[in-house]
Amino acid sequence: KAGVTQTPRYLIKTRGQQVTLSCSPISGHRSVSWYQQTPGQGLQFLFEYFSETQRNKGNFPGRFSGRQFSNSRSEMNVSTLELGDSALYLCASSLDAGGNSPLHFGNGTRLTVT
Amino acid sequence: GENVEQHPSTLSVQEGDSAVIKCTYSDSASNYFPWYKQELGKGPQLIIDIRSNVGEKKDQRIAVTLNKTAKHFSLHITETQPEDSAVYFCAASKSGTYKYIFGTGTRLKVLA
Numbered sequence: 401k402a403g404v405t406q407t408p409r410y411l412i413k414t415r416g417q418q419v420t421l422s423c424s425p426i427s428g429h430r431s432v433s434w435y436q437q438t439p440g441q442g443l444q445f446l447f448e449y450f451s452e453t454q455r456n457k458g459n460f461p462g463r464f465s466g467r468q469f470s471n472s473r474s475e476m477n478v479s480t481l482e483l484g485d486s487a488l489y490l491c492a493s494s495l496d497a498g499g500n501s502p503l504h505f506g507n508g509t510r511l512t513v514t
Numbered sequence: 515g516e517n518v519e520q521h522p523s524t525l526s527v528q529e530g531d532s533a534v535i536k537c538t539y540s541d542s543a544s545n546y547f548p549w550y551k552q553e554l555g556k557g558p559q560l561i562i563d564i565r566s567n568v569g570e571k572k573d574q575r576i577a578v579t580l581n582k583t584a585k586h587f588s589l590h591i592t593e594t595q596p597e598d599s600a601v602y603f604c605a606a607s608k609s610g611t612y613k614y615i616f617g618t619g620t621r622l623k624v625l626a
Contacts, residue, residue: 404557433613443558443603443616456612490557500546500565500607503614505557 401427404506406491412512418479421509425472425493432474433503434466437488446489449474481513516541518606520617527594528625535589535620537604544606547580547587548614552601561602562589594624 405424413419425432434446445458449468466476472493478485488510492503517540527533539547545566550558564571564578564587571578577590591598601621605614 431612435616442618443605443614445613445615448612450612458613492557500609502548502560502563504560505550507555507557 404491404493404504406489406506406509408509409507410510410512412514413481414514415481415483417481418477419481419511420475420477421489421491421511423474423476423491423493423506425474425491426504429493429495429504430472431494431496431501432468432472433492433494434474434476435490435492436460437490437508438486443490446476478511483513485511486513487511516606516615518604518615518617520604520620522620523618524621524623526623526625529594529596531594533589533591533594533598533622533624535602535604535622537587537589537606537617539585539587539606539615541606541608541615542582542585543608544585544615545609546607547578548605548607549578549589550603550605552603552619558603591622594622596624596626598622599624 407422431450433448436444447457447466448455452468463479468474488508490508492505494501519538548563551561552558575592580587601619604617607614
């Protein structure tokens with residue numbers, strides 16, 4: 401079974417631009433979560449989707465948004481990029497949305513904002 | 515707010531020795547505690563997990579213990595090998611929140 405696939409692996413953007421990251425979950429997984437990983441803050445929860453509905457959102461500004469499609473694939477968007485948005489963005493899928501089933505992570509998208 | 519503290523931040527052990535990583539969580543309603551291993555250039559991979567109705571779980575060289583009263587849980591790796599070198603994260607979650615709170619990570623180095 402294929403794992404979680406994230407595209408692209410690397411992105412370089414300029415301040416003020418916007419970016420869209422994509423995630424394909426493990427087949428059969430309907431819950432998709434996004435996390436931001438930085439050396440200073442560690443892994444921070446962005447949002448979680450289940451059946452195209454956002455169930456929870458972390459403490460990030462409104463510039464960070466996401467969505468989930470009917471095939472469970474998910475995208476996240478960051479508008480008006482800031483230098484501090486440079487991070488590894490991780491997508492994870494799980495079998496259910498109960499908050500206590502194992503997350504399966506992709507290898508992430510490394511975003512660099514210059 | 516919700517918080518998970520993880521110690522130590524770095525740990526060096528000789529090959530064959532044991533390694534122990536400890537985490538403390540703040541939300542007493544947390545009921546699921548996974549551990550992840552992250553290698554360079556990869557996403558975190560689940561290595562073991564434990565639920566709040568269990569005190570200990572073991573999988574070959576890896577074990578996790580949970581003390582709900584103290585809100586502590588620990589990862590134990592025995593007979594460490596060089597391939598165990600990685601960053602390890604603990605996490606806590608509770609039903610209905612759909613999110614995990616992660617510890618800050620422990621960089622484990624196993625010296626051959």
